[in-house]
Amino acid sequence: MNLYLYCLGRNLVRTSLNAVIGVAGAKPYLLTCGSITAVVSDFAGDRVPVSRAEVFAHTRVVDTILTAATPLPFRFGTVVRRERLESYIEFRKDALHAQLDRVQGCVEMSVKILRDTGQATSHPAEEQEPAPAPGPGTAFLEAKRRESLGRARQKQQAEKVAAWLAGEMGTVVQESTVHVQPTEALVVAAAYLVERERLKEYRKHLQGVLREAPADLRFLASGPWPPYSFSEPKA
Numbered sequence: 309m310n311l312y313l314y315c316l317g318r319n320l321v322r323t324s325l326n327a328v329i330g331v332a333g334a335k336p337y338l339l340t341c342g343s344i345t346a347v348v349s350d351f352a353g354d355r356v357p358v359s360r361a362e363v364f365a366h367t368r369v370v371d372t373i374l375t376a377a378t379p380l381p382f383r384f385g386t387v388v389r390r391e392r393l394e395s396y397i398e399f400r401k402d403a404l405h406a407q408l409d410r411v412q413g414c415v416e417m418s419v420k421i422l423r424d425t426g427q428a429t430s431h432p433a434e435e436q437e438p439a440p441a442p443g444p445g446t447a448f449l450e451a452k453r454r455e456s457l458g459r460a461r462q463k464q465q466a467e468k469v470a471a472w473l474a475g476e477m478g479t480v481v482q483e484s485t486v487h488v489q490p491t492e493a494l495v496v497a498a499a500y501l502v503e504r505e506r507l508k509e510y511r512k513h514l515q516g517v518l519r520e521a522p523a524d525l526r527f528l529a530s531g532p533w534p535p536y537s538f539s540e541p542k543a
Contacts, residue, residue: 309352310350310354310389311339311348311350311351311387311389311390312348312349312350312351312356312386313382313386313387314348314349314369314370314379315347315370315381315382316346316382317345317378317379318343318344318377318408319345319377320338320347320376320377321376322337324372324375325338325347328368330365330368331351331366332349332351332353332356334349334351336369337349339393341398342397342398342401343401343405344405344408346397347369347373348393349369351387355387356384356387366385370534374532374534378415380404380535380539380540381535381539407539410538411535411538413503413504414482414501414503414504414535415501415502415504415507415531415535416531416532416533416534416536417481417500417502417529417530418499418528418529418530419498419499419527420498421495421496421497422526423493423494423524423525424525424526469495469496470486473486473517474486476517476520477498477514480502480510480513481502482500483500484498485499485537486499499536499538502532
C-alpha cells in the first residue's frame with residue numbers, strides 16, 4: 309500500500325483531521341517520523357488522476373492543518389512507499405527543520421497583476437502612413453520583427469511593474485517571490501510570505517498600493533494559503 313502525501317509539520321494535532329476526507333475518499337492521518345510528522349492517507353495505486361474533486365480534497369486537508377499549524381505542503385499527486393518517506397525525512401531532517409523554521413507562523417498571500425486590455429495603447433510608429441504592400445517574404449520578416457519588439461516591450465513594462473510592486477510591498481512581508489510573465493493579459497505573479505499576526509497590516513497596506521496603481525492595471529489578491537511558494541518538500 310502506498311501513501312499519499314499532503315504535508316509535513318511539527319506539533320500537529322490528530323483531532324484536527326477528524327472531520328476531513330482526503331484524496332480517493334481516504335481518511336488522512338498523522339505519521340510520526342522522529343521529530344517531524346507527515347500528514348498522509350493510504351492510496352492503492354501509483355498515480356492520482358487529476359480531477360477537480362481530487363485537487364480540492366488535497367487542498368482541503370492541507371488547509372485544515374493550516375488552521376492550527378504551519379505546514380510544509382506537498383504538491384498535488386505525491387505518492388510514495390512508507391519506507392521511502394521515512395528514509396527521506398531521516399536524511400533531510402535538518403533541512404526540513406530549517407524550512408519549518410523559515411515559514412513558522414506565516415502564510416502565503418498572492419497578488420497577480422493583469423493588464424486592462426480594454427485600454428488601447430498607441431505607438432507613434434504605428435500611426436504613420438502605410439507603406440506600399442511588401443512581398444510575402446518581406447511581410448513575414450516584418451511581422452516577426454514586430455512580434456519580437458512587442459514581446460520585448462511587454463517584458464520591459466512587466467519588469468518595471470515588478471520593481472514597483474517590490475518597492476511598495478517590501479515593508480510588510482517577510483519574503484517574496486515574483487514572476488514576470490509578460491503576456492497580453494498577465495503581467496506579474498507575486499507570492500508573499502506574511503506573518504499571521506501582520507495579516508491585517510498587510511491587507512491595509514495592499515489596499516493603499518492598489519489605490520495608487522496605474523489605471524491600466526488590475527489586481528487579483530488572494531490568501532491566506534499554505535506556503536507552497538516558500539517550502540516545497542519533494543519526497
